[in-house]
Amino acid sequence: xxxxxxxxxxxxxxxxxxxxxxxxxxxxxxxxxxxxxxxxxxxxxxxxxxxxxxxxxxxxxxxxxxxxxxxxxxxxxxxxxxxxxxxxxxxxxxxxxxxxxxxxxxxxxxxxxxxxxxxxxxxxxxxxxxxxxxxxxxxxxxxxxxxxxxxxxxxxxxxxxxxxxxxxxxxxxxxxxxxxxxxxxxxxxxxxxxxxxxxxxxxxxxxxxxxxxxxxxxxxxxxxxxxxxxxxxxxxxxxxxxxxxxxxxxxxxxxxxxxxxxxxxxxxxxxxxxxxxxxxxxxxxxxxxxxxxxxxxxx
Amino acid sequence: xxxxxxxxxxxxxxxxxxxxxxxxxxxxxxxxxxxxxxxxxxxxxxxxxxxxxxxxxxxxxxxxxxxxxxxxxxxxxxxxxxxxxxxxxxxxxxxxxxxxxxxxxxxxxxxxxxxxxxxxxxxxxxxxxxxxxxxxxxxxxxxxxxxxxxxxxxxxxxxxxxxxxxxxxxxxxxxxxxxxxxxxxxxxxxxxxxxxxxxxxxxxxxxxxxxxxxxxxxxxxxxxxxxxxxxxxxxxxxxxxxxxxxxxxxxxxxxxxxxxxxxxxxxxxxxxxxxxxxxxxxxxxxxxxxxxxxxxxxxxxxxxxxxxxxxxxxxxxxxxxxxxxxxxxxxxxxxxxxxxxxxxxxxxxxxxxxxxxxxxxxxxxxxxxxxxxxxxxxxxxxxxxxxxxxxxxxxxxxxxxxxxxxxxxxxxxxxxxxxxxxxxxxxxxxxxxxxxxxxxxxxxxxxxxxxxxxxxxxxxxxxxxxxxxxxxxxxxxxxxxxxxxxxxxxxxxxxxxxxxxxxxxxxxxxxxxxxxxxxxxxxxxxxxxxxxxxxxxxxxxxxxxxxxxxxxxxxxxxxxxxxxxxxxxxxxxxxxxxxxxxxxxxxxxxxxxxxxxxxxxxxxxxxxxxxxxxxxxxxxxxxxxxxxxxxxxxxxxxxxxxxxxxxxxxxxxxxxxxx
Numbered sequence: 001x002x003x004x005x006x007x008x009x010x011x012x013x014x015x016x017x018x019x020x021x022x023x024x025x026x027x028x029x030x031x032x033x034x035x036x037x038x039x040x041x042x043x044x045x046x047x048x049x050x051x052x053x054x055x056x057x058x059x060x061x062x063x064x065x066x067x068x069x070x071x072x073x074x075x076x077x078x079x080x081x082x083x084x085x086x087x088x089x090x091x092x093x094x095x096x097x098x099x100x101x102x103x104x105x106x107x108x109x110x111x112x113x114x115x116x117x118x119x120x121x122x123x124x125x126x127x128x129x130x131x132x133x134x135x136x137x138x139x140x141x142x143x144x145x146x147x148x149x150x151x152x153x154x155x156x157x158x159x160x161x162x163x164x165x166x167x168x169x170x171x172x173x174x175x176x177x178x179x180x181x182x183x184x185x186x187x188x189x190x191x192x193x194x195x196x197x198x199x200x201x202x203x204x205x206x207x208x209x210x211x212x213x214x215x216x217x218x219x220x221x222x223x224x225x226x227x228x229x230x231x232x233x234x235x236x237x238x239x240x241x242x243x244x245x246x247x248x249x250x251x252x253x254x255x256x257x258x259x260x261x262x263x264x265x266x267x268x269x270x271x272x273x274x275x276x277x278x279x280x281x282x283x284x285x286x287x288x289x290x291x292x293x294x295x296x297x298x299x
Numbered sequence: 300x301x302x303x304x305x306x307x308x309x310x311x312x313x314x315x316x317x318x319x320x321x322x323x324x325x326x327x328x329x330x331x332x333x334x335x336x337x338x339x340x341x342x343x344x345x346x347x348x349x350x351x352x353x354x355x356x357x358x359x360x361x362x363x364x365x366x367x368x369x370x371x372x373x374x375x376x377x378x379x380x381x382x383x384x385x386x387x388x389x390x391x392x393x394x395x396x397x398x399x400x401x402x403x404x405x406x407x408x409x410x411x412x413x414x415x416x417x418x419x420x421x422x423x424x425x426x427x428x429x430x431x432x433x434x435x436x437x438x439x440x441x442x443x444x445x446x447x448x449x450x451x452x453x454x455x456x457x458x459x460x461x462x463x464x465x466x467x468x469x470x471x472x473x474x475x476x477x478x479x480x481x482x483x484x485x486x487x488x489x490x491x492x493x494x495x496x497x498x499x500x501x502x503x504x505x506x507x508x509x510x511x512x513x514x515x516x517x518x519x520x521x522x523x524x525x526x527x528x529x530x531x532x533x534x535x536x537x538x539x540x541x542x543x544x545x546x547x548x549x550x551x552x553x554x555x556x557x558x559x560x561x562x563x564x565x566x567x568x569x570x571x572x573x574x575x576x577x578x579x580x581x582x583x584x585x586x587x588x589x590x591x592x593x594x595x596x597x598x599x600x601x602x603x604x605x606x607x608x609x610x611x612x613x614x615x616x617x618x619x620x621x622x623x624x625x626x627x628x629x630x631x632x633x634x635x636x637x638x639x640x641x642x643x644x645x646x647x648x649x650x651x652x653x654x655x656x657x658x659x660x661x662x663x664x665x666x667x668x669x670x671x672x673x674x675x676x677x678x679x680x681x682x683x684x685x686x687x688x689x690x691x692x693x694x695x696x697x698x699x700x701x702x703x704x705x706x707x708x709x710x711x712x713x714x715x716x717x718x719x720x721x722x723x724x725x726x727x728x729x730x731x732x733x734x735x736x737x738x739x740x741x742x743x744x745x746x747x748x749x750x751x752x753x754x755x756x757x758x759x760x761x762x763x764x765x766x767x768x769x770x771x772x773x774x775x776x777x778x779x780x781x782x783x784x785x786x787x788x789x790x791x792x793x794x795x796x797x798x799x800x801x802x803x804x805x806x807x808x809x810x811x812x813x814x815x816x817x818x819x820x821x822x823x824x825x826x827x828x829x830x831x832x833x834x835x836x837x838x839x840x841x842x843x844x845x846x847x848x849x850x851x852x853x854x855x856x857x858x859x860x861x862x863x864x865x866x867x868x869x870x871x872x873x874x875x876x877x878x879x880x881x882x883x884x885x886x887x888x889x890x891x892x893x894x895x896x897x898x899x900x901x902x903x904x905x906x907x908x909x910x911x912x913x914x915x916x917x918x919x920x921x922x923x924x925x926x927x928x929x930x931x932x933x934x935x936x937x938x939x940x941x942x943x944x945x946x947x948x949x950x951x952x953x954x955x956x957x958x
Contacts, residue, residue, distance in 0.1 A: 051487020054545045055553045057567030067552055147858070147890045171457040179791050181774060181824040181892055183368060196418050197369065199827040221827060249504050253395070 038076050040069055048072060106263055115251050121240050123251045130250065131243045134190035135235035139206060141184060141198075142177035144224040145219065149178075157217035157224045163216040164226070173228075183220060188233060198222070308888075366798050367747040367764070371756060372772050374401070374698040375579055375744050376518070376531050376617060376690035381494050383431035385694035387454075387467035389710035392696030394425040394501035401698050402511045409695055409710040417701060417828060418772075420743075421751050422512035425498060426531040429517045429546035430554070432494045439850035467709075468724065472525070472649040480687025485553050486545040495545055503538040508752040517546040519578070521556040525649040527585035528558060531617070531690075532565070535757040536574025543572045557597045559605070562612050577760060581617035581692065583667070584625040585648040588658030589684055591667035592673065603683030606680035615760055618664045618767045618947055619689040619702075619742040621708040626767075626913075626947055627665045627838075628688070630656055635852050637836075640945070641739040641769070650726030650733070668950060669840040669848035672907040675954075676842060685806045686763030687911070689742020689770075700770045702942075703882070705740035705922040712738060712876060716930040719923060719938065736938045740922045741769040745946070747803065763805025766948040771826040777912045779805040779951035783813060783818035788896045793822050804911070807947035810956035816902035817953055821855060823914040823946070831889025832858055833873040833915040833943060837897055840950075841908035852913075855897040858890035867900065875918045877941045882920040882928040889917035903954060911950040915943050 048068040052060040060068060088094050115123075124131060142160065144153040160176060174184065186194065195203035202220040209215045209229045215227040240247065365563050379389040379397050391409050392400075400406050403419030450473060457466040485491060499515055506513040515535050522526040534541045547564040548554030555561070558580075565576050583590030595601060623643030632638040646653045660666045664687060673685030691698050695713065699706040707713050711721070712735055724733040745766045748759040759765065766775050776793055780801025790796045797820050802808065808817055825832050835856040843849050853867040861871045866929065874888045899910070924940045934940065 047487065051485075051545075052553060055486045055547055055564070057571065064552060071552075115899065145892075147892075174791065179789055179793075179894075180795060181776065181822050181894070184791070192418075195827070197827060221825070221886065268719075 038073060040072055044072065045069060088188070106260070115248060116256070117240065120244065120247045120251055123254075124240055124243070124247050127250070128237050129161065131238050131246060133233075133236050133238055135194070135207075136188040136190050136233045137186075137194070137206060137209075137211075137229050138188045138231040139186050139194075140173065140228045140230060141182070141186075142173055142226040143180040143184075143213055144183060144226075145180070146177035146223040154217050154219070154224045161214055161216060161226055177226070178223075181220070188231060198225075314819055360456055363826060366794060367749050367759070368794065370745040370766075370772075370774050371421035371748050371751055372688045372743045372745050372768075373424075373512070373756075374691050374693075374700075375403075375422050375424040375514070375516070375533060375688060375698065376426050376581065376620065377423060377698050378427055378518070378692070379425055379692040379696040381425075381427040381432055381498060382518075382694060383428055384467045385427075385696075385709070387470055388694055390695055391710075394427070394498050394696075395504065397425050397696040397698070398423060398501055398505035398511075398513050400696065402505065402507075406586050408697060408706060408713050410715070412713060414697060414699060414704075416699060417704060419511065420698060422514065422746075422756055423532065423698060424514040424516040424518045424533050426500065426518040426533075427494075427498060427857055428520045430520055430548045430550055432491060432498075432517065432546065446775040456933040468649075472651065475882040478543075485550070486548060492545065495666070496542070499538040499541050506753065507669060508750075510751060512751055512753050512756055514753060514756075515541045519547055519549065519561050521558065521561075521649060523549075523556045525647040526587045526589050527582045527648040528556070528580070528589060528782045529582060530558065530561060530578040530580045530613070532561075532576055532578050533757065533760070534572075534574060534576055535753060536572060537753075538623035540572040540574045544568050552810055559597065559599075559608070562608050565612050575757065575761075576612075576614050577614055577757070579615045579617050579688065579690075580613055581620060581690070582622055582625065582648070583616075583662040583664070584623050584643050587644075587647040587652055587654065588661040591661045591670060593661065593670055601674065601678065601682070603678045605615050606674060606678045606682035609682040610680060610684050614668075614763050614764060615688050615949075616664055616685040617690050617692075618687040618746075619739070619769050620692040621738050621741060622692060623739060624741060624769065625663050628659050628663045630659055630664050631663060632850065632852075637852075637913070637943070637945070641741060641942070643733070643737065645733065646726070647727060648733045650724050650731035651731055653731060655727050664947075665840065665850060666848075667837065668909050668911075669842075669850060672840065672842045672909065673846065673848050675907060676846065681952075684952065686760075686765045687767040687947045688744035688760075688765050689947075690744055691742070700740050700742060702740045702770060702920060702922045702944075703925050705925075707735075708738045714926070714929075716932050719926050719930075719932060719934050734801075734935065736923050736934065736939075739769070739798035743768050743770065743772065745772070745775070761873045764803050766804065766946050768946045769942075769944045770918060771829040771944050771946075773826050773829065773832070773914060773916070773946050774824040775912060775946050775948055776819040776820070776822040777948040777951065778802065779806065779808055779910060779953075780815055780820075781808070781815045781818060783820045783896045783898075785896050787820050788822075788894045793820060793894060796820065802951060804951060806951050808951060808953045811851055811902070811904040811953070816899045817910065817951075818896060819855075819896075819906075819912075820896050820950070821912045823856075823890045823892065823912075825889075825916070830884060830916045830919045830944070831886045831891055833889055833917050834858065834869060835893050835895060836913045836915070838913055839899065839908060839910050841903075841906050844903075845904065851901075853897065855912075856893040858893060858917075859888060873917050875941070877918050877920055877924075879920065879924050879940050880928070882924040884917070884919045888918075907955065908953040909950040910953075912946075912948040914946040916945060918943050 045065070049060055049065060052064065052068060082088070144157045146153045149156055164173070183197065186197065191203045191207050194206060198220045202218055202225070205218045206227055206229065209227060211229040211232045214226050214228050217224040218227055317893045321663070376391070377397055378385045379392055379394050380386045381394060382390070387483050389409055390405070396406055400414070400416065401423040403416055405413055405415040408414045450848060454466040454469065458471070502513040502515045505511065508587040514532040515538065516531055519530045519532055521530070531951065532546070545588055547561055549556045559914050561578060565578065568576055580590060589596070596605070618624065619641070624641040625636040626640070627635055628642060629639045644654050644659065660670070669684040670683040671830045672682070675681035691700055692708065693706070694709045695705045695706055709716065714716050721733045721735045722732060724731065724740060745757050745768055747761045747764040748755040776797055778801040779796030782800050787793070787796045787800070797803065801820065811817065819837060821837065823832055823835050834854050838850065839853065840848065840850045854863050854869040857863060857869045858873060861869050863869045876885045877888055878884070921940050921942045923934055923938050
């Protein structure tokens with residue numbers, strides 16, 4: 001009975017038909033035969049509602065949610081229509097977007113490989129100055145106002161300096177010189193920080209001063225000053241433990257850049273690149289055709 | 300609600316306690332029973348003060364001071380490539396680049412030029428537009444649907460044809476008119492979330508308390524009809540807190556163009572993130588009369604709630620930036636010869652509607668401060684009680700605003716021989732045209748904060764202890780009280796006297812003692828590498844007995860021994876040393892420092908008033924002059940080539956006890 005059935009052409013036909021049907025069913029691509037369904041899943045509705053809530057700090061009303069869903073449907077319908085028309089093909093903006101997405105994604109991939117201590121130490125050794133503790137000075141200053149004293153200002157400063165030398169460090173200087181909004185004392189500050197208050201040339205001069213005595217007069221863009229450097233700390237290199245976060249930030253920034261470059265070069269290697277420049281006219285500069293040749297070799 | 304208030308209250312109290320403790324400790328006084336130190340002059344009498352600041356403190360007169368000693372300079376309004384229009388304009392620098400540059404590092408500009416600041420900034424807010432935040436390709440190409448629209452197709456063609464700047468202008472115009480196509484990145488999409496997270500990550504990476512503060516923020520760009528109602532939103536808190544929300548946008552259904560809705564978002568955000576936010580409006584000059592309304596706004600009559608809410612969230616106003624300075628307008632202040640400074644008054648932001656004179660009153664800071672007093676009398680609260688700051692609004696990631704180091708407002712305006720002659724905004728329908736040369740190299744926000752940290756700077760902004768500068772970093776002190784006298788101007792430590800006897804800029808005076816008028820201690824110190832000062836002025840605004848707002852400008856300290864006449868004005872100009880050909884000037888005129896005590900000569904204790912200081916530098920070359928010198932080209936006729944840079948302090952308000 002079974003044997004007879006196997007020989008029956010109608011059965012052959014039915015089996016073949018089923019196979020063809022199943023094959024078709026599982027291999028058909030949506031592009032070839034557009035899927036006629038758009039499903040807005042409960043998950044994506046929840047997403048819409050969450051997004052709304054994040055900006056408005058309240059859940060959407062039923063009407064608002066309907067609006068959001070309608071918009072999402074329209075999005076999908078038109079997106080598919082545009083794809084079907086091939087609007088994504090050969091389009092500068094889309095290409096740029098794809099490139100950016102690629103760069104964005106691969107850049108983030110570089111970050112997942114966290115630097116080891118050795119990486120960071122190596123970086124620190126190579127760029128010690130970026131992480132150095134700058135030398136710092138604490139200072140007091142006595143101000144001589146040129147607007148008030150004219151050319152006498154620097155002379156007055158010199159006269160006072162002689163008296164201060166005699167009086168030694170115990171002298172109360174808080175009432176000497178002219179009143180000013182400039183700070184009379186600066187706590188330990190780097191040359192850069194001093195420059196921001198008194199100007200660059202003043203800061204450079206003060207940086208060379210001997211601590212523990214009144215010196216000057218030093219000119220700033222405000223007038224003349226006598227300066228007492230009361231403390232000075234040496235600049236020093238900082239160990240990794242102290243600057244780990246900063247070194248890591250700089251390391252990552254540099255690493256991202258170099259890895260992106262390397263990745264691009266590797267990708268580019270895979271292609272034979274042909275640049276067909278319009279023929280160079282007579283008299284045009286030679287180096288340009290030279291560079292064209294280089295490009296053609298894929299460098 | 301109450302829980303939140305308690306937290307708030309506790310924080311304020313603890314702040315007061317720290318101040319108080321430090322004051323007492325500094326003075327070597329551990330006694331109790333001192334009245335709380337506050338910014339209300341009324342709660343401090345002279346005897347108390349002498350106890351707090353005894354005549355014989357410890358040896359060092361500077362020890363133990365806890366008030367701010369140096370102003371911090373920064374920019375609260377900088378765009379990067381993450382802003383839709385900036386990206387289309389050609390900006391490529393990201394928030395990270397922006398923070399690196401502000402911290403003083405040399406970087407490559409969008410046009411590939413090396414650029415560095417003369418000195419680092421102390422703080423920066425990267426404030427990219429919340430609408431469409433992300434890369435401009437997310438806007439332009441994130442959705443193929445975009446290209447099926449005529450607009451998308453037009454931008455696509457323009458960008459392909461190398462006309463990115465035109466596309467950018469068109470995007471701004473379309474945005475103004477709510478004509479943006481679908482495909483615009485909105486909160487909730489992963490593209491949007493990425494951009495916000497990148498913004499937060501950049502701020503977190505470069506925030507370095509004590510040295511450099513990187514705030515988290517964004518710009519809410521309400522621009523319906525091309526009328527500028529933009530606000531920058533600044534977070535006090537950190538990345539974890541800011542990540543709990545996404546920025547508020549203006550496009551419906553997720554956003555709104557009504558500031559009242561932004562304030563609701565801010566209130567909800569504070570509750571949700573357990574930190575604080577503030578909003579800073581800018582460019583009222585391009586709002587066509589909508590920035591500071593007097594009667595109604597968004598179809599609603601102004602009421603007490605509007606005034607209270609606006610005053611709560613908007614403690615500062617950005618009074619000067621690249622798109623013009625909005626302190627005063629010559630039409631509104633005909634007697635103020637310094638009012639005509641970097642004015643943009645041709646129309647609204649996209650030039651779609653020309654300006655009419657009746658709009659001006661509702662656009663400029665001084666008239667808003669005046670109208671605020673009128674509204675306070677009417678509504679019981681002053682919606683326009685703001686301090687002033689300057690910022691850049693640069694769309695380049697570069698906060699480079701010195702005249703001699705100006706990198707433009709947009710990427711195409713980075714230094715080039717063309718920027719002296721190119722057109723920036725051109726609306727053929729209205730004929731409104733704004734040239735690149737009209738863009739100002741302005742300004743910075745200066746803040747009297749006790750330390751360089753998010754918290755300290757934010758708190759100083761909140762108490763309005765700020766001033767605006769048009770670029771230079773001058774230091775300006777402004778204190779008001781009833782007991783300042785001429786001697787205080789000679790005090791060795793004006794700030795100590797100022798805080799002791801009065802309130803600093805941004806503060807309040809109330810209930811004048813019988814027979815006393817407000818007195819002000821005002822001092823200014825020039826930029827360490829900048830030009831000398833011409834004069835300090837006090838601008839007074841008040842409401843007269845007929846309920847009309849009035850204003851008057853007084854010169855209170857002038858350089859070079861010039862006279863201040865009986866009418867309170869010095870009519871002799873300071874002079875001019877500018878050599879346009881060489882783009883130089885000399886500090887042979889003016890003064891490096893000015894200080895004065897000034898008493899209001901026309902005070903009426905029953906009238907509301909405000910006072911703010913304006914500090915004017917001697918004339919110096921404008922950025923256009925440096926361009927002519929460095930590129931060896933010619934400026935167009937009418938190009939402004941020199942200017943007098945300036946600073947504006949936050950006002951001090953006087954409110955009668957029984958108004």
